[in-house]
Amino acid sequence: MKTHEYHAREILKGYGIPFPPAGVAETSDQAEAIARELGGKVVVKAQALVGGRGKAGGIKRAGTPEEARDAAAALLGSSLKGHPVRKVLVAQVVPVSREYYLGAVLDRSAKRVTLMASAMGGVDIEEVARTSPDAIARVSADPLLGLADYQTRDLARAAGLAGDQATAFRSITRALYQAFFECDCSLLEVNPLALTEGGEFAALDSKMVVDDNALSRRPSLAALLDPEAEEPAETEARRVGVSYIELEGNVGCLVNGAGLAMATMDVIKLYGGEPANFLDIGGGAHIDQVRAALRILLHDPCVRAVLVNIFGGITRCDVVAQAVVDAIAAGEVRVPVVARLVGTNAAEGRRILEGTEVVLAGTMTEAAQKAVALAAATAAGSAAGPAATGSAGFAAGPTSSVAAGEEAGG
Amino acid sequence: MSILVGANTRVLVQNITGDEGRFHTRQMLAYGTKVVAGNAPGHGGQEVEGVPVFESVREAVEATGANATVGFVPARFAGDAIVEAADNLVPLIVCITEWIPVLDMVRIGAHVRSKGCRLVGPNCPGIMTPGCCKMGILPGNIFTPGPVGIVSRSGTLTYEIAGALTDLGVGQSTCVGIGGDPIIGTTFIDILALFEEDPQTEAIALIGEIGGSDEEEAAAFIATRVKKPVVAFIAGKTAPPDRRMGHAGAIVSGGRGTAAEKIAALERAGVTVCNSTDETAEAVAALVGKRNTGDRN
Numbered sequence: 118m119k120t121h122e123y124h125a126r127e128i129l130k131g132y133g134i135p136f137p138p139a140g141v142a143e144t145s146d147q148a149e150a151i152a153r154e155l156g157g158k159v160v161v162k163a164q165a166l167v168g169g170r171g172k173a174g175g176i177k178r179a180g181t182p183e184e185a186r187d188a189a190a191a192l193l194g195s196s197l198k199g200h201p202v203r204k205v206l207v208a209q210v211v212p213v214s215r216e217y218y219l220g221a222v223l224d225r226s227a228k229r230v231t232l233m234a235s236a237m238g239g240v241d242i243e244e245v246a247r248t249s250p251d252a253i254a255r256v257s258a259d260p261l262l263g264l265a266d267y268q269t270r271d272l273a274r275a276a277g278l279a280g281d282q283a284t285a286f287r288s289i290t291r292a293l294y295q296a297f298f299e300c301d302c303s304l305l306e307v308n309p310l311a312l313t314e315g316g317e318f319a320a321l322d323s324k325m326v327v328d329d330n331a332l333s334r335r336p337s338l339a340a341l342l343d344p345e346a347e348e349p350a351e352t353e354a355r356r357v358g359v360s361y362i363e364l365e366g367n368v369g370c371l372v373n374g375a376g377l378a379m380a381t382m383d384v385i386k387l388y389g390g391e392p393a394n395f396l397d398i399g400g401g402a403h404i405d406q407v408r409a410a411l412r413i414l415l416h417d418p419c420v421r422a423v424l425v426n427i428f429g430g431i432t433r434c435d436v437v438a439q440a441v442v443d444a445i446a447a448g449e450v451r452v453p454v455v456a457r458l459v460g461t462n463a464a465e466g467r468r469i470l471e472g473t474e475v476v477l478a479g480t481m482t483e484a485a486q487k488a489v490a491l492a493a494a495t496a497a498g499s500a501a502g503p504a505a506t507g508s509a510g511f512a513a514g515p516t517s518s519v520a521a522g523e524e525a526g527g
Numbered sequence: 528m529s530i531l532v533g534a535n536t537r538v539l540v541q542n543i544t545g546d547e548g549r550f551h552t553r554q555m556l557a558y559g560t561k562v563v564a565g566n567a568p569g570h571g572g573q574e575v576e577g578v579p580v581f582e583s584v585r586e587a588v589e590a591t592g593a594n595a596t597v598g599f600v601p602a603r604f605a606g607d608a609i610v611e612a613a614d615n616l617v618p619l620i621v622c623i624t625e626w627i628p629v630l631d632m633v634r635i636g637a638h639v640r641s642k643g644c645r646l647v648g649p650n651c652p653g654i655m656t657p658g659c660c661k662m663g664i665l666p667g668n669i670f671t672p673g674p675v676g677i678v679s680r681s682g683t684l685t686y687e688i689a690g691a692l693t694d695l696g697v698g699q700s701t702c703v704g705i706g707g708d709p710i711i712g713t714t715f716i717d718i719l720a721l722f723e724e725d726p727q728t729e730a731i732a733l734i735g736e737i738g739g740s741d742e743e744e745a746a747a748f749i750a751t752r753v754k755k756p757v758v759a760f761i762a763g764k765t766a767p768p769d770r771r772m773g774h775a776g777a778i779v780s781g782g783r784g785t786a787a788e789k790i791a792a793l794e795r796a797g798v799t800v801c802n803s804t805d806e807t808a809e810a811v812a813a814l815v816g817k818r819n820t821g822d823r824n
Contacts (some may be wrong), residue, residue, distance in 0.1 A: 223629060223630075223633070223709060223710070225709050225710060225739040225740065225741070225776070226739070226740050226741070226744060228633060228636055228637070228710050229633060229637075230630075230633065243781045243782060243783075259637070260633045260634045260636075260637040261634060261637050261638065261641070297630075298630055301628055301629075301630055302630075303629060303709070304780075328628055328629045328630065328775075329771065329775065330602070330626045330627060330628045330629055330775055331628035331629070331630070333602075333603075333626075334603075334628065360773045362767070362770050362772065364765075364767065372683075373683060374681060374682055374683025374684070374773075375681060375683075375707060375736075375772060375773025375774045375777060376679070376680065376681020376682065376683050376684035376707070376734070376736055376762050376773075376774070376777075377681065377683035377684055377687060377762075378772070378773060379681075379736060379737070379762035379763040379765075379766055379772050379773075379777065380684060380687070380760070380762040380803070380804055382763075382765045382766070383762060383763070383764045383765050383802075383803070384802075384803045384804075385765075386764065386765045387802050387803060392765055395766070395770075395772055395773070397773040400664070400682075428683050428686050428687055428690065429666070430652075430664065430665065430666040430682070430683070430686055431664060431666075459690060460666060460669065460686065460690070461666060480805055481687075481803065481804060481805055482803060482805045
């Protein structure tokens with residue numbers, strides 16, 4: 118789960134990480150008042166869960182409260198890479214002498230938390246990692262001992278810091294590490310961490326990604342989830358216990374298992390089609406879950422054919438087949454369906470589908486080829502543009518696009 | 528021969544009295560697995576499917592000589608179950624559970640290694656040595672004994688490849704689901720090293736997916752340390768970046784962990800990388816057929 122900047126900064130302030138004074142505004146009047154209180158020179162930052170906000174025009178400098186008002190008016194209600202901007206952060210401008218990078222990340226191959234520091238802050242750290250990897254110092258904390266003092270000393274020295282500044286930097290490093298564990302992060306960055314002309318540190322931006330697996334034990338963090346950051350259909354999918362991600366193609370997929378769901382998308386692409394979604398119904402899905410999953414994937418008006426791909430282990434093929442037949446009988450299926458059923462109760466499943474309009478396939482390859490061909494035929498046979506029927510909708514309110522989601526996190 | 532589990536594996540089932548524990552104990556026993564003990568606090572002295580239940584792992588191990596454990600424990604308690612198994616020096620610990628907080632696995636994984644135990648998972652289907660020992664939730668009927676070792680981050684894709692191989696008349700030595708989480712106890716490299724040493728295994732199918740760099744590390748290992756032929760499939764070529772594709776570990780972040788990077792690394796190491804699971808099974812089957820012919824000549 119990504120958190121908004123204004124949430125992350127409040128959390129990190131609680132750990133003693135210094136930030137410039139700022140306020141959050143939902144109206145341009147509020148933004149003007151905050152700017153006046155902060156002395157006029159401010160930066161107005163759109164609060165949207167996307168990366169590269171600066172380049173996308175989501176961060177504006179203002180020299181006066183009136184300019185801050187105009188900047189907020191331009192940003193509020195706009196959308197940044199498809200994400201709606203409901204709030205802006207109005208932060209005091211601090212005179213900067215140098216920008217540093219400080220971050221902590223879950224290091225999968227070391228199976229540890231790795232801290233990184235660099236004197237080349239303020240820019241995309243992944244770009245620095247590519248072009249000048251030596252400019253980033255890294256230390257991996259022992260999971261059982263925690264971050265050692267000498268490691269914070271190494272990081273400060275590598276960033277070229279000495280004396281009081283090194284001491285302050287090390288204390289921020291320890292705070293970041295503590296916050297990383299206590300907030301169950303998978304990524305926590307302060308970038309840039311500015312050294313002001315007065316010789317103090319100030320975090321000018323921060324990024325916090327929280328492990329979804331830990332949200333159940335971190336209710337205060339779970340409460341920060343922005344419902345607008347995901348498609349309503351994806352929220353509905355989570356509610357019914359399936360995993361769904363909307364994509365841009367026209368072949369809908371209903372699959373058991375995350376790996377098989379990805380492989381199904383890939384094989385659709387391999388035979389010239391485009392998957393409309395990722396959908397994993399999980400292991401041992403009940404008939405109601407499969408019905409709900411079908412409704413969720415069919416709400417997408419772009420879907421021209423559905424590929425049901427089941428390798429039954431705990432999942433029973435007959436349950437999935439019955440759900441498909443019931444959905445067709447209820448008039449919920451407006452496009453051709455191809456089914457490939459293997460594993461537990463596959464013969465029963467195929468028997469249920471025999472004599473119906475569902476097209477049976479023996480292998481994944483055959484199933485994908487048939488689904489891609491049927492999707493193309495259905496698309497050619499209907500008027501241009503999305504089909505008018507079948508768009509169920511799950512919730513009111515604006516939706517963000519998957520294309521915009523792709524940009525996030527950069 | 529096989530790797531990790533075989534005829535001498537004596538299995539303890541943690542949380543054996545839960546619905547999943549009961550169901551899969553029955554399935555494992557039906558397959559012929561030696562399930563010798565169960566563990567569930569508050570249920571000591573009971574039996575599940577004829578298997579004695581103990582209050583603690585310590586009592587279970589002392590009474591039955593269990594040398595491997597598989598846990599069907601809810602995410603909130605699964606980490607503790609792993610620690611209990613490691614503290615009692617159970618050499619092989621298989622964790623099926625999904626949704627364990629990742630930072631817990633950072634600490635627990637380190638603890639397990641410090642005890643000299645091996646953890647497989649979490650978020651995995653388990654381990655299968657066909658015709659001999661099934662430890663986990665894998666459907667027994669699709670496997671058959673033979674020369675192919677399978678290692679995979681995905682449960683269903685393990686079944687997909689094993690089922691296709693069985694249909695082609697090619698059996699498997701051992702199939703290991705290493706799990707779909709970002710931090711797992713046993714990685715591709717660990718299993719590749721075991722397959723390389725295993726006399727029964729003639730060829731290896733490696734099933735990876737987007738996210739992390741385990742496949743790249745496997746490629747580097749294969750290039751220098753694995754002489755047996757390896758065929759690979761990487762799922763998630765069409766997955767959008769920054770989206771968790773079901774598995775917690777299946778995410779392209781910061782432009783890293785893409786299928787393209789992994790495929791390129793594996794191909795550089797001389798691995799045949801296939802475009803679909805069907806092709807993968809066919810490529811492995813062809814390889815084993817050829818090797819068998821070669822061996823006879």
